[in-house]
Amino acid sequence: MHKTYNELTIYPSLARENIVDFIFSLGFDAIEEREDFIIVRSEDDLKMLIFALEQYAEKLSTILKQDIELKTSLEIKKSEDWIKKYQNSIKPISVGDFYIRPDWQSADDTKRDIIINPALAFGSGHHESTHGCILQLQNYLQRDDTLLDVGCGSGILGIVSAKLGAIVDICDTDELAVQSARDNFKLNGVKFNSSWVGSVGETNKEYSVVVANIIADILIMLNKDLKKSVKSGGYLILSGILDKYEERVEERFSDLLLIKKYKKNEWFTLVFKRQ
Numbered sequence: 001m002h003k004t005y006n007e008l009t010i011y012p013s014l015a016r017e018n019i020v021d022f023i024f025s026l027g028f029d030a031i032e033e034r035e036d037f038i039i040v041r042s043e044d045d046l047k048m049l050i051f052a053l054e055q056y057a058e059k060l061s062t063i064l065k066q067d068i069e070l071k072t073s074l075e076i077k078k079s080e081d082w083i084k085k086y087q088n089s090i091k092p093i094s095v096g097d098f099y100i101r102p103d104w105q106s107a108d109d110t111k112r113d114i115i116i117n118p119a120l121a122f123g124s125g126h127h128e129s130t131h132g133c134i135l136q137l138q139n140y141l142q143r144d145d146t147l148l149d150v151g152c153g154s155g156i157l158g159i160v161s162a163k164l165g166a167i168v169d170i171c172d173t174d175e176l177a178v179q180s181a182r183d184n185f186k187l188n189g190v191k192f193n194s195s196w197v198g199s200v201g202e203t204n205k206e207y208s209v210v211v212a213n214i215i216a217d218i219l220i221m222l223n224k225d226l227k228k229s230v231k232s233g234g235y236l237i238l239s240g241i242l243d244k245y246e247e248r249v250e251e252r253f254s255d256l257l258l259i260k261k262y263k264k265n266e267w268f269t270l271v272f273k274r275q
Contacts, residue, residue, distance in 0.1 A: 004076050008046045010038040010053065013069035015060055015215065017127065017240070021153070022056050023049070025176050032089055033126070046074055064217050093126055095134040098160060103187075112163055115187055116154055129239040132262045132269030133157050133213050139260070140235045140271060141166055145208035146193075148229060150200045150222070155181025155192075157211050162190035166209070169194040171202070201225040211237040216245035223252045230256075230274045239269040246270070 012019050016038065023031055023040060026049065032039040040046060050072050057070040092101035092108070099111035107113045137157065141147065143165030149158040152170040158181065162168045168191075172178045175197045185192050196202060200210070200222055210230050212219060219226070219238050230236050236256060241249050246268045250258060253272055260271035 003079055005041055005043045005079055006046045007075045007077050008040040008042075008049060009073040009075075010040070011036065011071040011073075012038070012057070014066055015064065015068055017129075018060060018215070019053065019056070019070075021174065021177070022053070025174065026052060050074065064215070093131075095131055096138045098134060098138075098163075100156070113188075114156065114159055114163070116156055116159075116184060128264040128267035129213050129241070129269060130156060132264055132267065133211055133237055133239045134160050136237050136260065136262060136269055136271050137161055137164065137209070137211065140237070141209050146205070146231075147209045147211065148200065148203070148205070148207045150210065150212040150226065151177075151214045151218075152181045152195075153177050153213075155184045157213060158192055159185060159188050159190055161209075161211075162192065163188075168192045169203070169205070169207070171196045171198055171200065173197065173199055199225070200229050203229065205229065206231040207234060209235045209237065211239075213239040215240045216242065216249050219249055220252045227253070227256065227274070232274055234274050235259075236272040236274065237269065238272070239267070241268040241270065242266055243268060 020038060028040050030041045053070055057068045061068045087104050090102050092099060092105050094111060097112050098114055099108040100114045100116055102117045103115050137160050141161055141164050145166045147161045147166040147168050149170045152158055152172045155170060158168045158170045170181050170192050178195055178197050182195060207229055208231055210226060212226060226236060243266045256272035256274055259273050262269040
């Protein structure tokens with residue numbers, strides 16, 4: 001065992017989930033998310049990761065048309081059992097009837113069990129936007145409904161939906177995310193109907209429920225495809241919306257009936273019905 005390891009602390013001003021996903025995509029899996037920053041630990045040199053993050057933040061700023069500031073701090077620390085320390089920092093979370101946990105934590109027999117290992121996936125249910133989606137799925141999804149999870153990440157929303165009895169399709173523009181979601185479905189003993197690398201525009205199907213937990217600008221960009229993928233009388237659940245962008249998203253989807261606004265901290269989840 002190495003006597004030291006590298007600890008990189010990252011302070012992103014925006015798009016934290018995108019940055020976490022990007023770090024995972026580079027093969028780093030010891031990531032700890034705190035309220036205002038992200039920690040990456042590795043026995044390998046992390047200087048190239050800093051360079052990659054700076055380049056990614058610059059490209060993301062152009063795509064989102066927002067200036068993403070990225071402050072970093074790199075330290076060399078004495079080795080301890082930091083993997084165990086990291087695992088102990090990941091706590092299970094209850095969201096309605098569901099108990100979401102990593103596989104090193106025990107199940108709660110009073111809840112529906114979902115296993116998501118944060119070190120191996122994009123999203124573990126702790127973020128406010130994911131929390132909002134899981135709550136609303138329990139409110140609006142019925143057994144045997146068809147559901148599409150757009151930008152599936154870890155697959156957690158699709159897994160919740162499958163456990164609620166839905167027929168689930170999943171998609172993500174990131175091939176690693178789709179593979180992660182497929183693995184997590186298997187880990188949780190549930191099945192998806194179809195999966196693809198890409199977005200909602202690549203299907204001609206209409207669904208009882210469509211859920212998209214992305215970011216506001218992407219939701220706005222995909223608005224036409226999202227709307228047409230929902231059946232008449234079906235529901236569209238949108239999340240990943242910071243409070244300062246909520247009105248813009250609501251306006252772009254104003255031809256649908258807004259039936260629910262859920263806010264946790266600064267994050268909105270909106271539920272629309274197609275009439």
